[in-house]
Amino acid sequence: MSKSNFSRRGVLKTGAIAGAGLALPTYLRADGHSGFTNAPQGDTVKIGFNVPQTGPYAEEGLDELRAQELAVEHLNGMGDGGMLNTFSEKNLDGTGILGKKVEFVTGDTQTKSDVARASAQSMIQKDGCIMINGGSSSGVAVAVQGLCQEAGVIFMAGLTHSNDTTGKDRKANGFRHFFNGYMSGAALGPVLENEYGNERRAYHLTADYNWGWTQQESIQAATEAIGWQTAETVLTPVGAGDFSSYIAPVLNSGADTLILNHYGGDMVNSLTQAVQFGLRDKQVNGKDFTIIVPLYSELMAAGAGSNIQGVFGSMNWNWQLQDEGTKAFVKSFGEKYGFPPSNAAHTCYVQTLLYADAVTRAGTFNPCGVVEALEDFDFDGMGNGPTTYRGADHQCFKDVLVMKGKENPTNQYDTLEIVEVTPRAQVEYAADHPMFGGAEASLGDCNPGA
Amino acid sequence: MDVILVQILNGLDKGAAYALIALGLTLIFGTLGVVNFAHGALFMIGAFCAVTMQRFLNLSQTVIDETQTDFLGNPLKVEVPYVQSWFGEAAGAAIQDWSVPLSILLVIPVMLFVGWAMERGLIKHFYKRPHADQILVTFGLAIVIGEIIKAFYGANPIQTPMPSAFIGTIDLGTWLGMDPGAVAYPMWRMVYFFFAAAVIAAVFAFLQFTTFGMVVRAGMADRETVGMLGIDIDKRFTLMFGLAACVAGLAGMMYAPILSPHYNIGMDFLVLSFVVVVVGGMGSLPGAVLAGFVLGILQSFASMNEVKAILPGIDQIIIYLVAIIILLTRPRGLMGRKGVMEE
Numbered sequence: 001m002s003k004s005n006f007s008r009r010g011v012l013k014t015g016a017i018a019g020a021g022l023a024l025p026t027y028l029r030a031d032g033h034s035g036f037t038n039a040p041q042g043d044t045v046k047i048g049f050n051v052p053q054t055g056p057y058a059e060e061g062l063d064e065l066r067a068q069e070l071a072v073e074h075l076n077g078m079g080d081g082g083m084l085n086t087f088s089e090k091n092l093d094g095t096g097i098l099g100k101k102v103e104f105v106t107g108d109t110q111t112k113s114d115v116a117r118a119s120a121q122s123m124i125q126k127d128g129c130i131m132i133n134g135g136s137s138s139g140v141a142v143a144v145q146g147l148c149q150e151a152g153v154i155f156m157a158g159l160t161h162s163n164d165t166t167g168k169d170r171k172a173n174g175f176r177h178f179f180n181g182y183m184s185g186a187a188l189g190p191v192l193e194n195e196y197g198n199e200r201r202a203y204h205l206t207a208d209y210n211w212g213w214t215q216q217e218s219i220q221a222a223t224e225a226i227g228w229q230t231a232e233t234v235l236t237p238v239g240a241g242d243f244s245s246y247i248a249p250v251l252n253s254g255a256d257t258l259i260l261n262h263y264g265g266d267m268v269n270s271l272t273q274a275v276q277f278g279l280r281d282k283q284v285n286g287k288d289f290t291i292i293v294p295l296y297s298e299l300m301a302a303g304a305g306s307n308i309q310g311v312f313g314s315m316n317w318n319w320q321l322q323d324e325g326t327k328a329f330v331k332s333f334g335e336k337y338g339f340p341p342s343n344a345a346h347t348c349y350v351q352t353l354l355y356a357d358a359v360t361r362a363g364t365f366n367p368c369g370v371v372e373a374l375e376d377f378d379f380d381g382m383g384n385g386p387t388t389y390r391g392a393d394h395q396c397f398k399d400v401l402v403m404k405g406k407e408n409p410t411n412q413y414d415t416l417e418i419v420e421v422t423p424r425a426q427v428e429y430a431a432d433h434p435m436f437g438g439a440e441a442s443l444g445d446c447n448p449g450a
Numbered sequence: 451m452d453v454i455l456v457q458i459l460n461g462l463d464k465g466a467a468y469a470l471i472a473l474g475l476t477l478i479f480g481t482l483g484v485v486n487f488a489h490g491a492l493f494m495i496g497a498f499c500a501v502t503m504q505r506f507l508n509l510s511q512t513v514i515d516e517t518q519t520d521f522l523g524n525p526l527k528v529e530v531p532y533v534q535s536w537f538g539e540a541a542g543a544a545i546q547d548w549s550v551p552l553s554i555l556l557v558i559p560v561m562l563f564v565g566w567a568m569e570r571g572l573i574k575h576f577y578k579r580p581h582a583d584q585i586l587v588t589f590g591l592a593i594v595i596g597e598i599i600k601a602f603y604g605a606n607p608i609q610t611p612m613p614s615a616f617i618g619t620i621d622l623g624t625w626l627g628m629d630p631g632a633v634a635y636p637m638w639r640m641v642y643f644f645f646a647a648a649v650i651a652a653v654f655a656f657l658q659f660t661t662f663g664m665v666v667r668a669g670m671a672d673r674e675t676v677g678m679l680g681i682d683i684d685k686r687f688t689l690m691f692g693l694a695a696c697v698a699g700l701a702g703m704m705y706a707p708i709l710s711p712h713y714n715i716g717m718d719f720l721v722l723s724f725v726v727v728v729v730g731g732m733g734s735l736p737g738a739v740l741a742g743f744v745l746g747i748l749q750s751f752a753s754m755n756e757v758k759a760i761l762p763g764i765d766q767i768i769i770y771l772v773a774i775i776i777l778l779t780r781p782r783g784l785m786g787r788k789g790v791m792e793e
Contacts, residue, residue, distance in 0.1 A: 058605035234755060237766055241709050241718045242464060244639070245753035245765075248456040251634065265607045268710055272609070276636040276708070278619035303710060305609035319521065334522045413521055 036366045037152040037449025038128045045100040045365065047072075047131045047352070048123035050116060050144060051158065053108040057136040057264055059299050060344045064134045064158055065106060066337055067345035071352035074332070075102045082332035083353060086325040086381035091360040098359060109135055113143035120144045124151045130365055131156065131355050134348045138162030138211040145174040152449015154367045156351035159344040161263075161295055163214040166395035168437030172446040173367055175374055175394045177316075177347045177354070179427070181215035182435055184294045184314040185222030187400040187422035192312065196257070196290060198227030203255035205246055205270060207262050208235040215261045217435060219294050223259070231255035236262070236270070243270040247277050256284040258291045267293060268303040275307040296403050298342045301415035308405030308415065315401045317343045317383050320418055326383040340413050350382045354389075368446040385424070392431035394443065400427050452623060452632040457750040459622075463639045465746020466646035470701035471723040472730065472738035473650060474694035480670045480733035481687040484573055485581050487588040490720030491595040492695045495564060496557050496702025497711035498599055501608050503553035507533055507546045548613045550707055557699045565695025569688050592716065600713040607710035612638040642704050649700055650739055653693070657735070666690055670733070725773045731786020741784055745769050 040046070049068045052061035073079045077094030084092050096102050105127045107119030116135065123129040124147075131154040135141050141160035148155035149171040157165055157176045161184070166176050202223050206216040212235070220230055231253050236246050247270070250258055258279060262270050274280075274291055282289040293300075296313035319330045319340035329349060333341040341349070355370065358377070362369035375391030384398035402420040409415055432439045471493055478486045510529035518526035534542030545552070572591060576584045611617075616637045623632035657663035669676045669683040676683050702715070709715060726745055730737030745768075751757060752768040764771075776783060 054600075055605070058600070232755060234758075239718070241715070244460045244463065245457060245750040248460055248750075249453060249755055251456065252453055252632070265710070265712060268607045268609070272710060273636075273708070276617075276619075276638065278634050278636070281618065282631070299606055303607050303609055305611065307609075331522060340521045410518065411520065411526065 035448060035450055036368070038124065038130045040100055040130060040365055043100055044103050045097055046103045046105060046127060046129050047133060047355070048105050048107060048120065048127065048129035049134050049348070050107040050109055050120050050123065050132050051134040051348075052111045052136050052140075053106070055110040055112070057111045057159075060136045060159060060264075060297065060342065061109070061111075061134070063299070063342045063345040064136070064348040067333065067341055067349035068104065068133060068352055070333060070336060071349045072102050072104055075353070075356050079336070080332055081328075083325050083329050083350065083382055086323075086328050087353065087357070088380040089357050089361070091357050092353065097356045098363070098365070102356070105129060109137075109140050109144075111137045111140060113139050116140040116144050117147050120147050121151070124148075124153055129153065130367075131370075133351050133355070134158040135160065136344060138165055138214075139209060141165050141176075142169045142210070145169065145171050149173045149444070149447055152367060152447045154355060154370050156348075156355055158348050158351075159297075160211075161215065162211040163218065163435050164210055164437075166393045167214075167433075167435065168441050170393050170395075170437070170441055170443050172371060172394075172443040175351070175389060175396070177351050177396045179314075179316045179398075179400050180395070181211070181218035181294070182429055182433070183400050183427040184215065185218040186427040186429075187314050187402050187420075188219070188292070188294060188312065189222035189226050190426075191402045191420055191422075192223065192228075192292065193226040195312070196287075199285075200228040200257045200287070201231045201255045201285065202228050202257040202259050202292075203231045203250050203253055204233040204259045204261060205243070205250075206233060206235050207238050207266055209238055211263070212238075212261045214435070215294055216259075219259055219261065219292075221435075228257070236266075238266065240266065241269060243273050244277070246270075247274050247279070250274075250279065251277065251282070254284065256287045256289055258289070260291065260293050261295075262293075263295055263297075264300060265303070267300050271304050271311070272307050296416060297344065298340075298413075298415065301405065302412065304405075309407050311405045312419070313403050313405075313416075315343050315403050315416075317346045318401055318403065318416065318418055319346075319413075320416075321383055321401075321421075323381075323383060323385065325381045329383065346383060353382070354379075366448055368448045371446045385421075387424075390431065392443075393436065393441070397424050397428055399424050452628060453754070455622070455626075455633045456635065457754060458747060459633075459635050459639070459643075461747025461750035462743060463643050463746070464749060465743035466643050467701055467705055467719065467742075468723055468726045468746055469739045469742025470646050470649060471698055471719055472726040472742050473653060473735060474697045475723055476727050476730070476733055476735055476738040477653075477694040477697075478691055479727070480735070481666060481690045482569075482573070482577065484576065485584050485588070486573070487585050487720065487724075488568065488592040488595065489588075489694075489698055489723070490716030490718075491592040492561065492564065492698035492716070493702040493705075493719055494599065494711065494713070494716035495595065496561060496699030497610075497706045497709075497715055498603065498702075499557045499560055499699065500550050500553040500610050500703045500706040501603065501711050503556050504546075504549040504610055507531070507549050507552075511535070550610060550612055550703065553703055554700070557703045558696055561696040561699035562692045564699075565692035566688065568695070569691040573691070574688075592720070596713045596716070603711075603713065605713060607712040609710050610706040612641075612707035616641055638707055642708065645704050646701065649697060653697060654735065656693075662686065662689075722769060725769050727783075729773055729776050729783055731783030733787065734783065734785040737783055737785030744784075745772060748772065 051064045074082045109116035133156040135158040138160040141157040145155045155174040206212040293313040296315050358370045358373035362373040374389050377389045380386045387398040400422045403416045404419045406417045475489050510531045512527045515526045515528045520526050619634035726741045730741030753765040
């Protein structure tokens with residue numbers, strides 16, 4: 001018969017040591033004691049800029065990166081402060097965020113969803129980032145948004161125009177400052193009616209992926225609402241390069257309007273080739289043939305050169321706006337880099353400041369506190385006039401710009417002109433709109449991670 | 451009928467680019483036995499020669515115009531091109547306007563040099579290595595060249611306009627007795643087609659009617675015997691690599707106004723051109739040309755809405771479908787030599 005050596009004191013002592021031993025690694029992990037992922041330690045906080053630095057949208061990604069670096073400078077009290085001077089909220093004083101100096105790491109999405117997710121994951125797990133900002137492409141935005149939701153960090157999407165990002169794929173931890181396909185349609189419709197009347201036949205060439213489909217759906221609905229007919233909708237492969245075999249059938253289709261639901265290099269190529277095929281010199285149904293590019297960017301406009309002259313489109317923001325916020329940002333960016341910022345740059349700059357402000361107002365880096373601070377948040381002074389981040393879907397609502405390719409540009413940046421600043425009320429929609437996932441679409445619960 | 455005609459023209463035009471690249475590819479395979487996955491990069495370098503010439507002719511001096519302001523409100527810096535200062539405004543503008551055709555002066559020496567450097571510096575070390583090694587090293591080289599171009603020119607497509615005399619369309623419909631405007635085709639695409647035909651004819655004439663070409667053809671048929679006759683066939687094959695690079699460069703240069711050059715443009719054409727070579731027959735020059743045009747036309751027809759309504763997605767796979775059928779039924783390709791790829 002064996003004799004037990006256990007004593008009450010011995011068990012308690014052993015238990016206390018074992019418990020402390022097991023708890024120590026958890027305590028040393030940042031998220032362990034704060035209740036959320038990557039709680040900042042010491043006197044710094046790290047955020048991640050996940051943008052395409054290589055691949056087809058690299059120029060846009062690099063412009064986003066420039067703007068984000070500028071935002072960090074301004075948050076840390078360097079430079080002239082940019083939009084901090086015009087932002088309606090005055091919580092940010094140039095001492096970082098909640099007194100912590102802002103640091104950043106960058107990742108290269110290559111405009112590929114899997115690469116972007118891997119890059120974001122590395123920034124969260126290895127670099128300890130508490131927020132991911134930026135990107136170009138809706139596919140990438142949806143993929144990274146899903147990852148950030150699972151990881152328990154905030155995601156501020158960059159250039160993503162698909163309805164799905166804050167529609168059926170909306171997530172509680174994700175926010176979008178950029179506008180979307182529906183808003184483009186709502187802004188463009190009345191301008192197109194004024195310019196071209198309501199008896200047009202439109203032929204759509206659409207990039208065959210998520211963004212292209214939702215933009216075509218939105219623009220088709222908007223043009224049909226003003227009485228236009230849809231002659232044909234044709235899906236084209238992404239990166240097709242030569243679109244001649246898709247453009248040739250337009251010539252004899254009876255359509256008098258070509259709507260190019262293309263972006264980036266595809267838009268530059270399809271527009272250039274449509275002009276080469278003489279579409280803009282044609283007369284159909286007694287009307288001058290016209291081309292419309294619903295989503296514009298400054299970089300695309302520069303790429304398309306003179307082909308873009310007189311072509312209507314829409315933008316989220318443009319450096320030519322004359323409000324104080326825009327002027328402050330253009331001055332800061334222009335003096336630092338020597339050229340005006342793109343609307344992708346503006347989006348990423350503003351989102352960085354808005355995140356910092358939300359943390360300050362919430363008094364915590366906990367993502368659920370930040371979500372609460374950003375939901376239904378009204379502000380001004382960041383370009384585009386009075387703006388709201390709607391709580392129901394985390395979509396930003398503000399004025400939208402209708403643009404036209406400049407007929408007589410005076411310099412290399414003078415490619416587009418603002419035709420109309422469409423008031424925000426005209427582009428608003430219900431959060432359960434059928435184009436945005438309907439009543440089934442849900443943000444889910446905020447995830448603080450940890 | 452008019453739609454079919456336009457699609458045939460599109461196919462011929464697209465096929466002309468495929469044929470030019472495939473011609474160079476098969477020339478290299480036929481002479482050196484190398485599968486050159488960097489050939490698309492040569493097409494890209496040609497396109498960027500056009501961009502470089504355009505930029506060179508647009509080099510400007512800066513003049514401050516106090517009467518205008520820039521985006522920051524400072525006095526506007528106006529760029530005055532040197533060619534306009536030297537040759538007068540009208541003549542200078544005309545020279546700038548013709549920058550793409552003029553870039554032939556740059557393309558030929560640059561491509562000959564690049565071809566020579568590529569062959570002597572890298573590819574000759576892989577002659578006796580397996581094809582898989584050749585593919586790996588040339589593919590890696592293509593990526594390196596693409597990244598170098600991106601570092602200098604950026605990632606965005608660069609608009610490279612054609613001469614203004616060729617802007618617009620030719621109304622082929624009226625020539626064929628159809629309604630005016632029924633078959634209107636871009637002038638520059640017609641120019642491209644005839645340019646490609648001229649280059650292809652020149653390459654064939656060079657190989658057919660010159661002593662140099664005769665030796666090369668003999669070397670392609672039986673390299674060892676030609677070598678035993680005391681002819682330095684390796685040297686000639688190196689020159690053929692330069693010639694193939696030149697053909698790809700010219701194809702890229704003239705294509706620049708159709709497809710704005712970007713650093714990845716070569717990759718877009720490379721895979722399709724390889725399929726063209728396989729379908730035409732590895733090492734067969736006429737096969738490469740024939741397959742280029744046939745596949746170009748098939749691809750154009752497959753993109754028609756009527757065809758896609760019956761076979762959705764056919765435009766994406768038609769070329770590969772044809773390649774599979776050819777490889778299954780006639781592995782040596784349309785005009786390949788008997789025995790090649792049939793073992």
